Amino acid sequence: MAVRDYIRERFFPHIWCPGCGHGTVMGCMIRAIENLGIKKNDIVLVSGIGCSSRICGYLDFHTLHTLHGRALAFATGVKLSRPELTLIVPMGDGDAVAIGGNHFIHAARRNIDVTAIIMNNSVYGMTGGQYSPLTGYGNFSTTSPYGNIDQSFDTVKLALGAGASFVARTTTYHVTSMINILEKAIAHKGFSVVEILTQCPVYFGRKNEFAGAVDMLKYYRTHTTPIGSKMKKKYPDLIERGIFVQEERPEYCTEYDKIIKKANEER
Amino acid sequence: MKKNILFVQGNEACAEAALYAGLDFFAGYPITPSTEIAELLSYQLPKRGGKFIQMEDELSSMCAIIGASLTGTKVMTATSGPGFSLKQEAIGFAVMTETPCVIVNVQRAGPSTGLPTSGSQGDVMQARWGTHGEHAIITLTASNNQDVFAMTVEAFNLSETFRTPVILLFDEVVAHTRERLIIPEQGEINVVERLKTSVKEGTDYHPYLPREDGRLPMSDFGGVHRFNVTGLMHDMWGFPSTNPKIVYGLMHHLVDKIQGHTREITRIKEFFVDDAEYLFISYGSSARTALHVVKNRRARGEKLGLLELQTLWPFPVDFVAERCASVDCVIVVEMNMGQIFHEVRKVSDAPDKVFLANQIDGSFITPTDILNILRIIQGKGS
Numbered sequence: 001m002a003v004r005d006y007i008r009e010r011f012f013p014h015i016w017c018p019g020c021g022h023g024t025v026m027g028c029m030i031r032a033i034e035n036l037g038i039k040k041n042d043i044v045l046v047s048g049i050g051c052s053s054r055i056c057g058y059l060d061f062h063t064l065h066t067l068h069g070r071a072l073a074f075a076t077g078v079k080l081s082r083p084e085l086t087l088i089v090p091m092g093d094g095d096a097v098a099i100g101g102n103h104f105i106h107a108a109r110r111n112i113d114v115t116a117i118i119m120n121n122s123v124y125g126m127t128g129g130q131y132s133p134l135t136g137y138g139n140f141s142t143t144s145p146y147g148n149i150d151q152s153f154d155t156v157k158l159a160l161g162a163g164a165s166f167v168a169r170t171t172t173y174h175v176t177s178m179i180n181i182l183e184k185a186i187a188h189k190g191f192s193v194v195e196i197l198t199q200c201p202v203y204f205g206r207k208n209e210f211a212g213a214v215d216m217l218k219y220y221r222t223h224t225t226p227i228g229s230k231m232k233k234k235y236p237d238l239i240e241r242g243i244f245v246q247e248e249r250p251e252y253c254t255e256y257d258k259i260i261k262k263a264n265e266e267r
Numbered sequence: 268m269k270k271n272i273l274f275v276q277g278n279e280a281c282a283e284a285a286l287y288a289g290l291d292f293f294a295g296y297p298i299t300p301s302t303e304i305a306e307l308l309s310y311q312l313p314k315r316g317g318k319f320i321q322m323e324d325e326l327s328s329m330c331a332i333i334g335a336s337l338t339g340t341k342v343m344t345a346t347s348g349p350g351f352s353l354k355q356e357a358i359g360f361a362v363m364t365e366t367p368c369v370i371v372n373v374q375r376a377g378p379s380t381g382l383p384t385s386g387s388q389g390d391v392m393q394a395r396w397g398t399h400g401e402h403a404i405i406t407l408t409a410s411n412n413q414d415v416f417a418m419t420v421e422a423f424n425l426s427e428t429f430r431t432p433v434i435l436l437f438d439e440v441v442a443h444t445r446e447r448l449i450i451p452e453q454g455e456i457n458v459v460e461r462l463k464t465s466v467k468e469g470t471d472y473h474p475y476l477p478r479e480d481g482r483l484p485m486s487d488f489g490g491v492h493r494f495n496v497t498g499l500m501h502d503m504w505g506f507p508s509t510n511p512k513i514v515y516g517l518m519h520h521l522v523d524k525i526q527g528h529t530r531e532i533t534r535i536k537e538f539f540v541d542d543a544e545y546l547f548i549s550y551g552s553s554a555r556t557a558l559h560v561v562k563n564r565r566a567r568g569e570k571l572g573l574l575e576l577q578t579l580w581p582f583p584v585d586f587v588a589e590r591c592a593s594v595d596c597v598i599v600v601e602m603n604m605g606q607i608f609h610e611v612r613k614v615s616d617a618p619d620k621v622f623l624a625n626q627i628d629g630s631f632i633t634p635t636d637i638l639n640i641l642r643i644i645q646g647k648g649s
């Protein structure tokens with residue numbers, strides 16, 4: 001199918017600002033799903049609140065646009081009730097690890113077969129550019145006018161520590177790799193986390209001396225490196241991208257099926 | 268005929284009734300005094316292929332049942348005061364998205380952590396107005412195990428009929444009182460199944476376009492119709508809209524579908540009401556005490572009656588107004604500072620004849636508590 005077969009064209013043009021990276025992520029998601037050959041009726045897209053969450057309205061799947069931070073909790077209900085469906089949850093950084101942080105770590109711990117895509121633009125975009133848990137120390141936002149004193153999460157380490165069985169990071173500059181990673185994440189049976197660095201030139205960029213989207217994309221090119229590269233050893237501050245973990249572990253719905261079996265044997 | 272008789276507590280009656288009504292999915296978080304519902308269902312649900320999940324918190328439990336409901340299953344969660352507060356945002360989401368679900372709140376004394384193991388009826392108004400924004404809600408309650416069973420099945424039925432969350436507002440006394448429960452035979456109590464759309468694949472399906480009778484047939488997530496569900500104001504396809512006409516229409520639909528069916532939703536029990544001069548209005552465990560007083564005084568020839576409300580919201584305005592008009596004096600018996608009392612005063616022909624007999628110290632309301640008020644009203648001392 002063509003890309004346009006996956007979108008709800010009547011809602012375009014989308015609401016994202018010029019230069020926003022979210023459209024790139026959406027495009028890559030569509031291509032990953034197309035490559036996997038999953039039927040549209042078998043996909044449920046669940047989102048929370050924020051710029052990233054608007055993806056739901058634009059894509060022609062079963063779409064559930066929920067509450068700020070709670071997308072994974074809704075997705076857990078859908079998935080456990082209908083395990084045969086493919087669940088994809090696009091989230092923003094505030095959505096995923098601030099207000100939704102508890103749901104995020106517990107979904108990871110359960111290893112429920114849901115793909116969480118964290119579109120990390122380092123800022124609350126929908127509300128006009130306040131600092132998030134991924135803004136970074138020293139950076140500026142509308143609520144950190146003197147510079148941010150909050151330390152950031154390392155989303156990858158957080159996901160690994162919480163027990164996610166697939167964890168990856170990529171950026172909107174690395175689109176080919178993003179499609180590839182998303183394919184693997186969606187196909188993976190278990191909780192998959194993909195952190196995608198995506199540019200917000202309008203709010204994060206303007207406050208932090210980025211001239212525009214291109215400038216930010218170049219930053220992703222120069223400030224990231226494949227996992228375990230020589231560059232990383234030489235420049236430890238570089239952000240690693242790639243797949244950090246991809247392991248087969250007991251998946252929640254499969255485990256629950258065993259409970260059903262056990263409960264009926266006991267009868 | 269051999270009857271299926273159990274000796275159980277109210278929480279168990281609720282769980283049994285949920286299963287009777289066809290519960291497929293339960294998500295919850297442990298909290299006193301509702302936990303037994305979760306415990307029982309964690310054991311029973313998998314036996315019938317249903318799903319139980321203990322979520323990480325109260326908020327996610329509420330969210331998970333909404334997600335599960337959208338796949339076409341009957342869902343429930345159970346909690347108490349503090350958890351009920353936490354669920355409010357998602358209850359509003361269920362209201363807005365017209366997702367059937369049942370929320371049990373076994374009330375304990377509050378505010379805050381309050382008295383976790385004591386009875387109270389302090390959440391009547393939270394059930395009505397807990398979630399933000401203008402909306403209507405259905406709230407049912409019960410005073411004994413048999414009624415807990417009946418009202419729980421009713422909650423599922425109303426939830427499916429009106430595509431709305433329904434709150435079961437029990438209290439600690441009812442939930443933990445052990446007494447007889449007769450499980451009805453299958454078919455003895457009507458069970459309403461979900462109304463599914465007959466629109467065929469490839470034809471435009473409108474998830475939010477009411478039929479002539481106001482009902483909205485549903486399509487399951489994972490089915491042949493792909494549509495959007497959002498907490499934003501939305502059009503008949505479920506897509507966000509800020510169009511004033513659409514917003515106005517949706518607001519009216521959400522409120523009217525419930526307020527406009529108040530009589531249909533009203534469940535009331537009447538005891539000695541016909542010739543009553545003094546009328547008690549009560550609900551939940553308080554109604555047990557009120558009924559005791561009524562029966563006792565009737566034996567002495569005093570004309571007391573009891574109106575036991577089982578539907579609290581939408582408040583049965585016409586019914587209560589009518590009954591109030593035919594008596595000399597109305598005494599609302601409840602375990603709070605007058606949450607239903609004020610509603611009754613609002614609808615009574617003469618608000619000055621409406622009195623409150625209550626108990627708020629965590630102990631169960633006794634006949635003496637009621638009689639003390641009655642004596643004052645009757646001018647027999649203070």
